[in-house]
Amino acid sequence: MSVLIFAELDEGKIKKSSLEAIFYGAKVAEMTGTSATAIIAGPADDAELASAGRFGATKVLHATDPKLTEPNGMAYATVVAAAVQQEGSKVIVLAKSSLADAMTARLAGKLKAGLAANVIELPDLSNGFLVKTSIYTGKAFAHNELKADIKILAIRKNTITPEEKDGTAPVETFTPALNEADFAISVKNTEKSSGDILLPEADLVVSAGRGLKGPENWGIVEDLANALQAATACSKPVSDLDWRPHSEHVGQTGIKVSPNLYIACGISGAIQHLAGVNSSKVIVVINKDADAPFFKSADYGIVGDVFDILPRLTEAVKAL
Amino acid sequence: MKILVCVTSVPDTTTKIAFTDNNTRLNKAGVTFITGPYDDYALARAVELKEKTGASVTVLNVGEADTEPVIRKCLAIGADDAIRVNAEPTDAYFVAEQIAAIAQETSYDLILMGRESIDYNGGQVHGIVGEMLGIPSISPVMLLDIEGDTAQITREIEGGKESLEAKLPLVLGCQEPIAEWKIPNMRGIMTARTKPLKVVEPTGTDKLTTVDSYELPAPRGAVKMIPAEEAETLIQLLHNEAKVI
Numbered sequence: 312m313s314v315l316i317f318a319e320l321d322e323g324k325i326k327k328s329s330l331e332a333i334f335y336g337a338k339v340a341e342m343t344g345t346s347a348t349a350i351i352a353g354p355a356d357d358a359e360l361a362s363a364g365r366f367g368a369t370k371v372l373h374a375t376d377p378k379l380t381e382p383n384g385m386a387y388a389t390v391v392a393a394a395v396q397q398e399g400s401k402v403i404v405l406a407k408s409s410l411a412d413a414m415t416a417r418l419a420g421k422l423k424a425g426l427a428a429n430v431i432e433l434p435d436l437s438n439g440f441l442v443k444t445s446i447y448t449g450k451a452f453a454h455n456e457l458k459a460d461i462k463i464l465a466i467r468k469n470t471i472t473p474e475e476k477d478g479t480a481p482v483e484t485f486t487p488a489l490n491e492a493d494f495a496i497s498v499k500n501t502e503k504s505s506g507d508i509l510l511p512e513a514d515l516v517v518s519a520g521r522g523l524k525g526p527e528n529w530g531i532v533e534d535l536a537n538a539l540q541a542a543t544a545c546s547k548p549v550s551d552l553d554w555r556p557h558s559e560h561v562g563q564t565g566i567k568v569s570p571n572l573y574i575a576c577g578i579s580g581a582i583q584h585l586a587g588v589n590s591s592k593v594i595v596v597i598n599k600d601a602d603a604p605f606f607k608s609a610d611y612g613i614v615g616d617v618f619d620i621l622p623r624l625t626e627a628v629k630a631l
Numbered sequence: 632m633k634i635l636v637c638v639t640s641v642p643d644t645t646t647k648i649a650f651t652d653n654n655t656r657l658n659k660a661g662v663t664f665i666t667g668p669y670d671d672y673a674l675a676r677a678v679e680l681k682e683k684t685g686a687s688v689t690v691l692n693v694g695e696a697d698t699e700p701v702i703r704k705c706l707a708i709g710a711d712d713a714i715r716v717n718a719e720p721t722d723a724y725f726v727a728e729q730i731a732a733i734a735q736e737t738s739y740d741l742i743l744m745g746r747e748s749i750d751y752n753g754g755q756v757h758g759i760v761g762e763m764l765g766i767p768s769i770s771p772v773m774l775l776d777i778e779g780d781t782a783q784i785t786r787e788i789e790g791g792k793e794s795l796e797a798k799l800p801l802v803l804g805c806q807e808p809i810a811e812w813k814i815p816n817m818r819g820i821m822t823a824r825t826k827p828l829k830v831v832e833p834t835g836t837d838k839l840t841t842v843d844s845y846e847l848p849a850p851r852g853a854v855k856m857i858p859a860e861e862a863e864t865l866i867q868l869l870h871n872e873a874k875v876i
Contacts, residue, residue: 384758384768385761385767385768388762408789409771409787409788409789412754412755412758412770413758413768413769413770415755415758416723416754416755416756416757416758416759416761416762416768417758417759417761417762417768419723419724419755419758419759419762420724420727420758420759420760420761420762420763421762423724423839424724424839425722425724425839425840426723426724426753426755426839426840427840428723428751428752428753428754428755429752429753441843443846445752446750446751446752446845447642447648447749447750447752448749448752449848450647450648450847450848451648451650451845451846451847451848452845452846452847452848453751453842453844453845453846454842454843454844454845454846455840455841455842455843456840456841456842456843457839457840458837458838458839458840458841459724459839459840492765492767495767495797495798496767496769496795496796496797497795497796497797498793498794498795499793499794499795499796500793500794501788501791501792501793501794502791502792502793503788503790503791504790504791507790509789509790510789510790511789512789514875515875515876539876556791557773557787557807557808558787558788558789558790558791558792563644563668563749564644564668564669564749564806564807567752571875572869572873572875572876582644582645582647583644583645586644589848592873592875593869593873593875594851595865595869596854606854606856607854608851609851609854610851610852610854610855610873611854611855611856611857611865611868611869611873612854612855612856612857613856613857613858613859613862613865614856614859615859615862616859619859620859620862623862623863624862624863624865624866626863627862627863627865627866627867628866628876631866631870631876
């Protein structure tokens with residue numbers, strides 16, 4: 312029996328959110344008196360894979376089949392299900408992402424697993440298996456009892472702060488039988504902004520709304536984001552107006568983020584926007600309207616013109 | 632072509648969430664229930680496909696009797712008939728099982744639903760249904776076109792999007808801008824009253840997860856305001872006080 316962690320790669324490196332999942336899984340293994348195995352699919356070198364040991368994994372299964380080079384939720388679910396069977400795993404941990412979502416659902420269907428999405432704390436094992444999840448788009452929490460034999464925990468970013476230690480995990484090549492039907496979807500084209508910090512992974516987010524007046528003014532937002540090494544985001548009206556791509560829209564019907572710092576520039580703070588960002592650790596609001604509702608949900612606020620304030624903040628960051 | 636659209640009945644997005652019965656139930660007093668916003672996109676695209684190709688559109692809801700106004704609204708928007716599985720939709724696997732059971736009776740070419748419900752936000756039901764039926768599932772879908780038995784799909788991925796091609800049948804979790812939300816017109820509202828709405832009992836599985844209790848987030852502390860002329864101080868505070876940069 313072991314805790315199994317599904318870890319994702321981004322260009323051959325284990326994603327930061329997956330390191331958090333590995334650390335979380337290792338903690339659960341510690342709590343349940345078992346060990347933590349990571350399963351990773353796709354190309355990566357052994358040193359990178361072995362580094363999962365620094366976050367508590369005691370073994371890494373590496374699915375190396377070239378058919379798994381491109382992320383594929385259905386095929387990865389088949390691989391993870393085989394790993395669950397081999398390891399006798401009862402708890403599967405992973406970090407929320409678009410790939411993880413696609414994988415998790417298929418896996419839950421295969422294993423008849425009890426599934427908790429958006430987990431935000433370590434489980435409470437004092438009476439059954441209870442996990443706290445974020446619901447109503449961050450407006451509330453639920454304490455869920457997972458009653459199935461096999462449990463899947465999809466954790467949200469910033470659920471736990473990973474602590475690194477010395478050590479590496481042995482890497483074993485894993486070659487389960489793949490299922491042809493999992494490759495029925497063909498990918499024609501992928502458009503991905505490269506080099507940028509991915510919004511769901513970002514520790515720091517600079518977000519802007521209609522107060523920026525037009526897409527041509529986004530330079531001051533990007534300058535601050537670059538200085539901070541933050542990701543950029545936007546409000547729903549901005550993505551509806553096509554000033555920014557939909558993949559940057561945070562809020563109730565967009566991306567939900569939980570970074571360490573969320574800076575909202577020229578966003579009034581409709582309840583639907585707050586829902587997507589209110590799990591952020593620290594919220595800064597900059598708005599020229601002192602009555603903007605967002606100030607009530609902020610930790611720091613500046614009433615002022617974003618066109619004046621943002622360049623000054625950028626300079627102040629560079630001076631740090 | 633037969634399309635099944637699965638919809639949720641959820642609190643309006645502006646709702647202030649509160650709980651009752653010792654934090655074990657949502658306090659529904661004064662709460663307006665709406666079709667899940669993502670489900671509304673799925674329904675709108677299904678009705679467009681019906682108008683274009685003559686597809687039939689069936690709406691499915693797993694919910695108790697108080698969800699019927701939402702189902703009637705979906706019929707008013709253009710669905711042909713509806714099925715309600717009479718059960719509280721609290722566990723993703725359980726809900727998926729109900730949908731799969733309906734889908735096994737009638738073979739649908741497309742099963743559409745929102746990318747996630749806005750109450751539990753799991754975003755898992757479409758994938759579990761796909762697995763149960765042994766057909767592909769894709770989410771979140773931003774564009775959908777059907778030619779013959781082939782679907783052309785654009786899916787959002789982190790930091791971008793990808794174009795996909797897959798053969799029907801498919802299960803899709805939908806989001807904007809797959810279609811514009813539709814508002815029912817008077818004729819739609821009148822005809823919706825007489826469109827068939829079948830109520831069936833759930834197939835019996837124990838729920839794999841249950842909610843023991845709910846909790847509201849602790850309120851944030853008071854906001855610290857910084858005068859605009861001293862804006863640079865913010866960076867010092869974020870560095871030294873909040874320690875986030």
